[in-house]
Amino acid sequence: MTDAVLTTPTVFAPGTSDAEIEAAAAKAARNRRYKVLFWRWAILIAILGSWELGSRFGIIDEFFFSSPSAIWNRLVEWTIEGTSEGSLWLHLYVTMEEAVLGFAIGSITGVVVGIALGRNQMLADIFSIYIKVFNSIPRVVLAPIFIMIFGLGIGSKVALAFIMVFFVVFANAFQGVREADRNLMANAQILGARGWQLTRSVVIPSAMSWIFASLHVSFGFAIIGAIVGEFVGSRHGIGLLINIAKGTFDSAGMYAAIVVIMIVALAAEYLMTWVEGRLATWRPAPLQDQH
């Protein structure tokens, strides 16, 4: 009886061995990837193509909406010959310097203040009202004030980028500290952690995923701060380029500046994801890159 059961060939239909099923699954996954890629490119080409044709044939007003080829030519001209205000790289460098400085200072103070208030209920109760009040100010209205205080140079833009970043990072760090698992805290204390050890070994790591979530969005905010500051008054920067393009009705120039910022922001986003992946190897796989 048992022998017969054991020696009976599998009841699976032909073509369903493990290897075949795996191969089929791999093929399906590959096809799906190709399909996604195909449609991504198709949609991009369709949009740019109709934009280009629309402006060529006068359906879209080239004066306001420019055209992909004009924007491309402007980008090439800027990178090779430089802009009317000097090298594109100088402007990009200034904007990035403002954004990165504001981002760094804003996120560090945000994390420090967030953790300090998160760990101290009394401080949190006292300061929460002030933070709410400041947080309700639309940040960009501070641009003219900062320019008045810090002048046309880099200082006013860093200040604006800082204020954009600080509140986002602060709120997340604060929440992350509050969400630290009480069991883990008790465990660390009983194992012997005291004061700063407890903060370093439990509080900060548990707040880390919250903090990183805020860093992702807040670099974008830092760029907004820098560019808005440059709009309002500056001597260098991508915001200045947009402002000048606006003044000369150069729509291609405006879109070209937007493209430059877009590329930079995307690159920063990828960099941030990569850093986070390196720091968070302990997390279960779904949150990491799909291999």
Added chain:
Amino acid sequence: MPATDAAGGPVVELINVSRRFITPDGKSMTAIRDFNMSVARGEFVAVVGPTGCGKSTTLNLVTGLARPSSGEVRLFGQPVTDIDPRIGFAFQTDALFPWRSVIDNVVAGPLFRGKPRDEAYAKAREWLARVHLSGHETKYPHQLSGGMRKRVSLAQTFINEPQVLLMDEPFSALDVQTRVVMHEVLLNLWSEAKASVIFVTHDLEEAIALADKVYVLTAGPATVRAVYPVELPRPRVVSEIRYQEDFIALSRRIWDDLRAEVERGSGRDEARAA
């Protein structure tokens, strides 16, 4: 028998302890009332009682994470004022640090306590070998099974060589087979370490299989209803002991007692819900 070990006084003493909470809506609630307990050096005490009766509160009082509202909690004859370094605690839920690898979890205690790194890591490797986890050092907790995580937790606790081990339903989340294995692991570690253990559980069979003494608590506010000595010989084989006649007789006796409290407790819950 460790229970009759006459070396000094009791290791843990709770004398007429009561503990009250202020609930979020501002009401005062008594979790335990006139609670008395005494644990000798090397003794294994189990605490059983209806759910939500305040079993875990007794442990928190011993750690110093909670203070008694009245009465006194003593460790080695001294009143408890702070978290005592001689205490180890095993949690019901997973309390491993998810961002640390297995070895970094085990090494946490000695490093917090200022041991040199080399010494701490050597000791951690030794403890991992003792709980049969050599070769898993660099894995993260989420990569391990529930039983493996529990063994890491035990190594993390035992590496500090606690003289008092408090366990709050540590194996309740495990499946039955894994739990029996963990019981054996625990008894082996305990018999080597000679620590006093307070083991809180809702599983009566687990309590009898492991302990020298079983405390039965009343429905909340908890106080001691009865104390049963367990005179089964050691070393015990947990997977077989439950079929012995004196085990069955004892568990029936304690259960009769416990059932009255469980019914009282659930009756009150229903009255409160109604």
